[in-house]
Amino acid sequence: MKKLMLGNMAIARGAYEAGASVVSSYPGTPSTEITENIAKYDEIYSEWATNEKVATEVAVGASIVGARSMTCMKHVGLNVAADPLFTASYTGVGGGLVLVVADDPGMHSSQNEQDSRNYAKAAKLPMLEPADSGDCKEFVKLAYDISEKYDTPVIVRLTTRVAHSQSLVAEEERIEKPLGTYEKNIGKNVMMPAMARGRHVYVEKRMAELAEFADNSDINAIEYNDKKIGIIASGIAYQYAKEAMPEASFLKIGMVHPLPMGKIKEFAKNVDKLYVVEELDPFIEEACKVNGVDVIGKDVFTLLGEYTPELIKAGIMGEKYEEKQPSGIPVRPPVMCPGCPHRGVFHVLKKLGLTVSGDIGCYTLGAAAPLASIDVCVCMGASVSGLHGMTKARGEEFSKKSVAVIGDSTFMHSGITGLIDIVYNKGNATVIILDNAITGMTGHQQNPTTGYTIKGEETRRVDIEMLAKAIGVNRVTVADPFEVDEFEKVVKAELEAAEPSVIIARRPCALLKHVNYGAPCKVDADKCKGCKMCMKIGCPAITFKDGKAIIDPSQCNGCGLCTKICKFGAIGKQEA
C-alpha cells in the first residue's frame, strides 16, 4: 500500500532504497526533515555537520572511497557549500554523490529567495527537480544511477511546497551497494592545475552526454492534449499549471539541467503558443531563447514569490491577477516563545540602547517589536565579522556601544572564524553567544555544543568557553539572561574593556523537554499600577485589559522573567 509522506521523507526513503551509506548535512528550512528521517535508518551513517561546506566535503570524501553518499541543505547553504561543490564537479565520484538543495520561494523561513538552479549551470552539474513525493523518491534513486554512470555529483532541487507537502509513495526494498575496492587515482582526485585541466575536458564531454540523456529519458515527458497551448514546467509549478490549465499540452521537465533541448524543440513545433511556467528566475525560459525557441515566460509571470494556479491562469489568459490586499485584520508575525531565554538578552540590550549586529536563528526575532533591538542581519556568522567591520570603521567609541549576538549552532557554523579574525586583527568587539543548548529555529537539532549526536547518542562536547580562550579571547564570561540585573552589569563591564570579550548567555530553550518552570505566573491586580513595563518584553502570554496586565495561564510557562521586570512586585507564581 502507498504511504503518505512528506517530500523530505520521500527523499530520505530514496536514499535508503538506493543503498546510500553516508549522509552529512546541516539543518535549514525547508530541508531539515530529510536528514532527520535518514537518521532513523540504522543502515546509513548520518550526522549533523558544523556547516554545509563541511557536510559536502564529508559526502565528497565518502563518495571518492566508494560509498553512495548524500548531503542536504537549504538554498543559502549551497552558497556555503559552493567551494567543494564546484571542484567535486571535476573530480567526479566513486560511489554516487547526491546533493539535495531546498529553495524557498515566498521566503516562508529564509533571508532571501535565490534560485539554486543557477548553481547547476555554474558548477556544470546535472540537476533533477521532483514535483511530488513520489518523484522525490524515484528521482533520488535515478540521481545515484546518473551519478555513477556519468561520474558526476547530481543535485536534486526541491522547493518548500514539494519538501513540505505530503503525497503518496510506494515503498520498495533497499538494495545494498557494497563499497568495492578503493584505488588511488591522482589524476582524477587531486585537483591541481595540470590534473584539473584534463578533468575540465571531461566535464564538458560529460555535460554533452547528459544533454543527450535528458532528451532520451522519460523524466522529461510530453503529454499532448489540446495543442493550442503548450506549457513547459517542472517541480511544483507543473502541479499548479496542471491544475490551472488541465486542457493544455505539457512538457514536464524532470531534469532542469542540462535541459532536453531536442524535446523542447519538438514540443514547440507541435503547439501554437508555448509558455514556460517557473517560479523565481527565467532559467528554462532563457535556455529556450538562447536555443532559438520562442516561449512566453516572465513577460506574463512574476519573478517574485510563489505561484498559484490562479496566477498562472491569469498570466496565460491575459487576465489581470489581483494581488491580495491587506485586509485590516491584525497580522500575526512569529514571536519568541513564552519562556524564551533570548528575551532576557534583548531586554537588556534594548535598555542599554546598543547597536546590535544580529545573526540567524530564533533570536533574529529580537528585531521585531516591541524589543526591536537588532540593527543588522545578513547571513550565518555575519554578526561577529560584521561587528568587527563596524568597529574598525567607526572606532573605539562605537565599539563601546555595540555588540554581536549569535546562537550556539550559528557560532559553530561560521561565527568562530569571525571571532578569530577579531582576535588576530586587534579588534575590540563584544560578542554575545546565545547558548540555549540546541539549534532552535530549525526545530531542535543537536550541534557540537550540546554533547549529543543526530541519533541522540552522547558525544564529546565542544566547550565554548575553552574554545574562545584557546583562540586568544581573554575575557570570557558566562551569564544567565534571566538574571537581568546581573546580565546588564556584565554587558556594561565588557563593553568598557579595551579588548575582545565573549559573553555566553546560557539558559536552555523553553521548548526542550527537560525545561520545567512549574506553575504559570499571575498578576496581582491590586499591586499592578498599569505601567506596562512587563509588556515591553514582548511575551505573548502577557496582555493588557482594563488598565491592568493579565497573564494567560494557557500560554505562560512560568519562566518568571516578568516577575523580575515588574517594579511593584505585582507578578508572582500561581499557587501550584
Next chain:
Amino acid sequence: MVTNIVIVGVGGQGTLLASRIIGSVVVDAGYDVKVSEVHGMSQRGGSVITYVRYGDKVNSPIITEKNADIVLAFEKLEALRGLDFVKIGGKIIVNTQEIMPMPVVTGAAKYPEGIIETIADKCEIITADASKIALEVGNIKAANVVLIGVLAKNSGIEKEKWIEAVKTNVPAKFLDLNLAAFEKGYNI
C-alpha cells in the same frame, strides 16, 4: 472531484497533528491525497495554514481563496483571516479561543470584536470552545483532537475511520485522553 480542507491556527497549537490525522483517514478511504504543511519560522507563534486535498487525482497541494469545502480554525482571529478560503456553500469550524497577536499586545492593533457574527453573516459556522472541553477531559493540549472530532462529524467519512486514525497518530499513553476529546468534539 477534489475536497479541500484548510486548517488555520497559531504556530504551536498542534495543527500539524490535525492534518496528519485527516491525511491518514483519507488515505485509508482510498483517495489520492496531498497535504501541504508549514514548518519553520511561523511555527514560532505566527499564523499557520495547512492544506489538505483529497479526491480521485490531486495536483496542486495548495488551496486558494473561495475553494475550501471546510475551514478548520484553531483560533478566532485566524478564523477571520481564513474566511476568504471558504467556498460558496462551504463551512467553517471555529475554536473560540483567543490568542493575542504581538501587534495587539503592543497596542499597535486591536483584536477585532464580533468575529463570530461577522463570519456567521458570510457562511455556515460551527463553534466550539475546544480548549475548555480539552481541559475538562484532562489536558488543554487535546484541543486539537476535540476539533478533529467536530470535523469528523462534518466530513461524511465514517466515524470508525477517524477513531482508527486518532489511534495511529497519538502516543499510546495519551490515547484515552484523546479518544475522550474526540468524542466530545464529535458530539457537539
